[in-house]
Amino acid sequence: MSAAVQLLVGTRKGAWIYRSDAERKTWSVQGPIFLGHIVNHLVLDPRDGKTLLMAASTGHLGPTIFRSTDGGETWAEAQQPPAFPKAPTNGEAPARAVDHSFWLEPGHASEPGVWWAGTSPPGLFRSADGGATWDSVAGFNDHPMYWNWCPADGGTPDGALLNQIQIDPRDAAHMYIATSTGGVFESRDQGASWAPLNQGVEANFMPDPYPEYGQDAHYIALAPTMPDRIWQQNHCGIYRLDRPGERWNRIGQAMPAEVGDIGFTIIPHPREADTAWVFPMDGTEVWPRTSPGGKPAVYRTRDAGANWERQDTGFPTQQGWFTVKRQAFCADQAAPLGLYLGATNGEVWMSDDEGGSWRTIAQHLPEIYSVVAAPL
Amino acid sequence: MVQVFIPSQLTSYTEGVSRLEAAGDSIARVLEDLDARFPGLKFRVVDEQDRIRRHMRIFRNGDRAQDLALAVGDHDEVLIFGALSGG
Numbered sequence: 001m002s003a004a005v006q007l008l009v010g011t012r013k014g015a016w017i018y019r020s021d022a023e024r025k026t027w028s029v030q031g032p033i034f035l036g037h038i039v040n041h042l043v044l045d046p047r048d049g050k051t052l053l054m055a056a057s058t059g060h061l062g063p064t065i066f067r068s069t070d071g072g073e074t075w076a077e078a079q080q081p082p083a084f085p086k087a088p089t090n091g092e093a094p095a096r097a098v099d100h101s102f103w104l105e106p107g108h109a110s111e112p113g114v115w116w117a118g119t120s121p122p123g124l125f126r127s128a129d130g131g132a133t134w135d136s137v138a139g140f141n142d143h144p145m146y147w148n149w150c151p152a153d154g155g156t157p158d159g160a161l162l163n164q165i166q167i168d169p170r171d172a173a174h175m176y177i178a179t180s181t182g183g184v185f186e187s188r189d190q191g192a193s194w195a196p197l198n199q200g201v202e203a204n205f206m207p208d209p210y211p212e213y214g215q216d217a218h219y220i221a222l223a224p225t226m227p228d229r230i231w232q233q234n235h236c237g238i239y240r241l242d243r244p245g246e247r248w249n250r251i252g253q254a255m256p257a258e259v260g261d262i263g264f265t266i267i268p269h270p271r272e273a274d275t276a277w278v279f280p281m282d283g284t285e286v287w288p289r290t291s292p293g294g295k296p297a298v299y300r301t302r303d304a305g306a307n308w309e310r311q312d313t314g315f316p317t318q319q320g321w322f323t324v325k326r327q328a329f330c331a332d333q334a335a336p337l338g339l340y341l342g343a344t345n346g347e348v349w350m351s352d353d354e355g356g357s358w359r360t361i362a363q364h365l366p367e368i369y370s371v372v373a374a375p376l
Numbered sequence: 377m378v379q380v381f382i383p384s385q386l387t388s389y390t391e392g393v394s395r396l397e398a399a400g401d402s403i404a405r406v407l408e409d410l411d412a413r414f415p416g417l418k419f420r421v422v423d424e425q426d427r428i429r430r431h432m433r434i435f436r437n438g439d440r441a442q443d444l445a446l447a448v449g450d451h452d453e454v455l456i457f458g459a460l461s462g463g
Contacts, residue, residue, distance in 0.1 A: 060385045060431040060458035061420035077416045083424035097423035 003334035003352075004376035008052070009342055010039035010327070013366035015054060017042075017072050019376055024338055024352050027361050033072055041327055043104045044374040045130075047112050053131045055101035055117065063100045065117070067131045080133035082117050082125035084141065094152055096121055096141075103327070104131075105165035108172035118162035122150040122179050124191060139192040140177070140185070149182035149196070149213050156180050156216075163326055164220055168227050176220060176230065183215030184232065200248040202236035219265045219326050226273035229304075233266040238278055240305050251305025255280070259292045259299070259310075265329040269337060269354075274304040277311075277331075277355055279324040279341060290321040298339070300355050314358035315349070322347070327370035342368030378406050378448050385458040386421070389414040398454070403434055404444035406454055421456060433457040 002022040009016045009031075016031030037056045045051035050069050057063040065078035087095035098119045107114025117125040117134060124137040140146070140162075154160045161180040168174035173190040176197070183198040196213040203215045216235035223229035228243040238252030238261040252261025262283030269275035277298050282288040291297070297312035328342035339351045346365035351358045377397040382390050390396065400406035404426070411418035421432050426444055428434055434441040435455040436448055448454060 058385060060383075060429070062423060062429050064416065064420065079415065081419060083419070085424075087425055095425040095427075097425050097427065 002376075003332070003338065005332045005334065005338060005373050006044075006376045007340055007348065007361075008042040008044060008370070008372040008374065009348060009362070009365065009368060010042045010054070010370035011342075011346070011366040011368050012038055015039045015042050015072075016362070016365065018348065018362060024332075024334070024350070029362070030072060034066065034075075038100065039369065040100060040102045041104045041370045041372075043106065043372055045106050045115075046374070047106060047109060049375070051130060053104050053115060055104055057100045063098050063119075065101060065104075065131055065134070078127075078132055078134065082119055082123065082134040083136070084123060085136055093147070096123070098123060099159050101125075102161050103164050105167065108167050109169070110172055116165045116167075116175075118165050118177065120155070120159035120161045121152070122160050122162035122181060124162055124165070124177060126191070137191045139187065139189075140194050143194060145213075149185070150179060151181060154181035163218070166220055166222050166230075168222070169224070170227060176222075178217035178220045178232075180216045180218075180235075182213040183217045183234075184220060184230075185213075197241075197246070198248070199246050200250070201232070201234055201239055202250070204236050218263070221266055221268050221276075223268045223273040223276075224270045229268075229273055231266045231268055231276050233263050233278060235262070235283075237261045238263070238266065238305065249305070251301070252278075254301075254306060255299060255308050256310075259297075260284070263324075264326045265324060267329050267331050267339070270331060270333055271335075271337075272302070275300065275302045276305075277329070277339060278308075279329055281323045289323050291323060294319050294321050296320045296322060296343075298341075298355050298358075311351075311355040312358075313356065314351075321345075325369055327372070328368050330371050330373045332373040333375060338373065340371050340373055342371040344368065377450060379451070379453045380406065380410065381453070381455040381457075383456055383458045386417055386456065389417040389420075401447060401449070402444065403436070403441050403446045403448060403454065406448060407444070431459050433459045 007018040014032040014035040018027045041055040052068040054066040064081045066075040084096040103118035105116040113130045115127040124140040125134045127134045164178040166176045175187045185194040186197045219233045230241045232239040239248040241248045255261040296315040299308040322343035322345040332338040337354045348362035398406045398409045407418045
């Protein structure tokens with residue numbers, strides 16, 4: 001069976017698509033696509049295998065969504081990109097405007113054409129027509145607690161984020177979102193209502209270090225073969241939650257102390273529920289957010305976080321200071337599993353042996369924001 | 377008709393044209409006319425709260441427009457620019 005894969009790479013200055021041969025040894029490149037545009041996410045619809053959506057903006061222009069159905073050769077702009085409702089003129093609530101769409105999530109397999117988007121400032125949006133028009137999801141965006149969960153002064157250097165959306169593959173109504181200002185939230189009614197899901201997750205920048213909400217959830221992922229298992233890479237460590245449990249377990253405490261358990265992303269194995277990878281970064285003192293010690297590495301657990309093993313073969317052994325942002329680490333579906341990461345220095349790295357060894361397949365790109373692997 | 381200058385950032389909407397005419401008696405109406413002819417253009421310049429985006433500038437005859445309600449008349453010139461926005 002062919003392991004051919006395409007990598008959808010979003011960068012600060014445009015998008016590129018890399019396509020492999022059947023053995024993932026050689027790669028061809030298409031791009032730049034929308035050179036100069038800020039591309040936070042480029043995603044293929046797994047339900048039809050052909051629709052690409054791109055979350056784009058530029059330094060000047062407002063945010064939009066571009067859509068392609070021919071492998072990225074031609075693109076059409078969304079007729080109605082994600083946008084907040086017009087604010088009431090009584091001044092009761094700040095007037096929000098989408099600065100950029102950050103995360104694009106294809107809807108449940110039973111809902112072709114449905115997409116979800118997360119934005120900065122934090123907002124949840126839904127499209128029912130394949131990304132052509134988008135509606136504000138009032139259940140979150142107008143929730144009575146919104147301004148507590150997403151304070152206007154919160155957020156990352158690029159703004160506060162609703163940075164992730166995950167849908168239970170068994171139930172289209174069961175959703176999780178991650179935010180940089182309130183942590184993780186859960187909905188069991190397809191976004192109509194939400195509740196915080198942050199017990200046991202540290203927020204060491206708050207007066208109460210274990211608040212009900214206020215955490216910075218960098219990334220969450222459901223274990224594909226065990227969707228009751230949620231992996232989380234948080235601003236304050238690596239966590240795992242097995243539902244119906246409510247309390248997260250800080251599995252990052254088993255990481256080597258000199259490396260720590262700070263990072264942007266965590267990738268579960270698509271077939272092995274106890275296996276996941278992280279790419280640690282330096283979260284000490286002033287938060288350099290670089291590879292700890294200048295020695296990049298991924299760490300893998302194969303026992304649900306009880307133990308972690310370093311995988312650094314092929315990475316620089318010294319003076320390697322890149323890191324990997326939230327959407328820039330992913331796996332394919334092949335066996336052995338391929339892993340891909342896009343670095344802040346514009347390199348795309350891959351492993352075709354489940355993290356055992358790494359090599360670059362692209363260099364000299366702009367700062368990479370997202371890497372998504374899809375079957376070719 | 378109002379004379380409009382379209383910056384390079386937006387000429388993908390106007391088939392490469394940077395100078396054109398538009399109808400309207402205010403900046404808002406001019407942008408609406410442009411958006412009707414070049415769908416999507418307005419939202420790249422003005423956000424959903426009708427605020428001119430942070431790195432965009434609009435001028436009427438050399439004076440910077442802070443408000444979309446600013447009146448314009450026949451033969452006025454509306455200049456749209458992309459301002460400095462970082463590296």
